[in-house]
Amino acid sequence: MHYFMSRKFSFALIVLGSLTLFSSCGEDDDPIGEEDDPIGEEIRRNQNVNDWILENMDEWYLWNDKLPVKTNKNLDPKNYFESLLYRASDRFSGIQENFTELLESLSGVQLEAGYDFTGGGWDENSMAGLITYVKPNSPASQAGLKRGDFFLTINGARLPRNNDEVLRNLQNALYANHTLEIIEGNSIREVPLSVVKYEENPIFLDTVYEISNKKIGYLIYNFFAQDNGDNSLAYVKELNQVFGKLQEQSINELILDLRYNSGGAMSTSVALASMIANRPSSDLFAKEEYNSLLDSYLREVGGANYNKTFFQDQIEKYDMKGTVLERVAINKLTGLNRIYVLTSSNRTASASELIINGLKPYMDVVLIGTTTVGKNVGSVILYERDPQKQKNNTWGMLPIVFKIMNAANSSDYGNGFLPDVEVDEYQELPLFPLFPLGDTEEVMLRTALTHIGVRAEKNNLRAEKTAPFSFRPVISSIDLTPARKNVVLD
Secondary structure (H helix, E strand, C coil), rough: CCCCCCCCHHHHHHHHHHHCCCCCCCCCCCCCCCCCCHHHHHHHHHHHHHHHHHHHHHCCCCCHHHHCCCCCCCCHHHHHHHHHHCCCCCCCCCCECHHHHHHHHHHHEEEEEEEEEEEEEEECEEEEEEEEEECCCCCHHHHHCCCCEEEEEECCCCCCCCCHHHHHHHHHHHCCCEEEEEEEECCEEEEEEECEEEEEEEEEECCCEEEEEEEEEEECCCEECCCCCCCCCHHHHHHHHHHHHHHHHCCCEEEEECHHHHHHEEHHHHHHHHHCCCCCCCCCEECCCCCCCHHHHHHHCCCCCCCCCEECCCCEEECCCCCEEEECCCCCCCCCCCCEEEEEECCCCCCCHHHHHHHCCCCCEEEEECCCCCCCCCCCCCCCCCCCCCCCCCCCECCCEEEEECCCCCCCCCCCCCEEEEECCCCCCCCCCCCCCCCCCCCCHHHHHHCCCCCCCCCCCCCCCCCCCCCEEEEEEEHHHHHHEEEEEC
């Protein structure tokens, strides 16, 4: 979910986007066609979009001094954008043809059936899909899909291990009505699934376990978003209410489950950190480094602290001019000097890693799981703001704009954070299926509870079925959703 996006850019995107700054790149374009030539018209359209891409990359891109000297603006915009990237350091910048869908996806709104899965080994040529979680009140939940279900095909097509084209076809199938073949013992059950425009709430589960005289809060948080895009702050207000309840129950420990959280808005990340750490608003949470052009401009309009983000006492709602419309006091936990964070190698990224890094100078952060993705950089979302120009340019892009560090000036997690306690949620397969999320027998939660020093009573929810093969993850459904992959917006 995703980017890092703080309110300082709500102003800068409007102002800087209207400036004409220097362009360091030349052109290497072929002559365009005649007015009535369809191919020539497509080239002209591509060139117009690519002019916009290059202008914005010149201004915003962290590595703008590494942009190529000559470019071919006759390319389609996706290939042109990718031709500009500094691949030696950049593995996260992205572009999408429809900026409206991109904006919605970053807020958890997209056409889907409402489940996530991981693909893993079935045989040497194909994979099986393992349902990792099913979203509440979705077509998938209504169809009876459950965490731990295996499927072999989507619309009758197997999941290949290494065929990118077939995987792209499967990606398209996921966002239209489709059918899964679910393995049930020695039989197959076909499950037809419809897709709807689904608004996912990032709070998947929150609860408190009372075990051995300890009160342990548990939160599964799946992406960082303030709301569904309507500027209501509904999601972050609900998150604040969750922490109000945790505070009322006087929890002794907190387990934050970010194993499926690939990022999101920095504004929500700092709000969550403020709820956890109970730090004064004078304490630094994070600071960013930009290219020299953007650094000079933002320092001039934003002052000495333009690139610093501090812990918060309030959740604030702004309009596009920076006027405060609403303030809500943040509910802060007291007496908590450590936090347990559950992580995964292909999902825990960006704003999730920002939480880890930002909290480290102030409390003990115990990581349980596998090494995180390693995204210590952030993006802003750029798209054409002029409604007239949008008719010919619907593209939205997420270039890497800044590098981010914590109050100790540490940003050394480009290769990911190593876990303090290594555990893989698939490690018990095929002996046992995946337990429901929140079940104290679920391997990652169980490991965290054990590390805390408590052991819940077994609840006898172990299913009779077992996995039909030794499952090792290869790809996840979020890899097929580019707008939500490893995003952190500033």
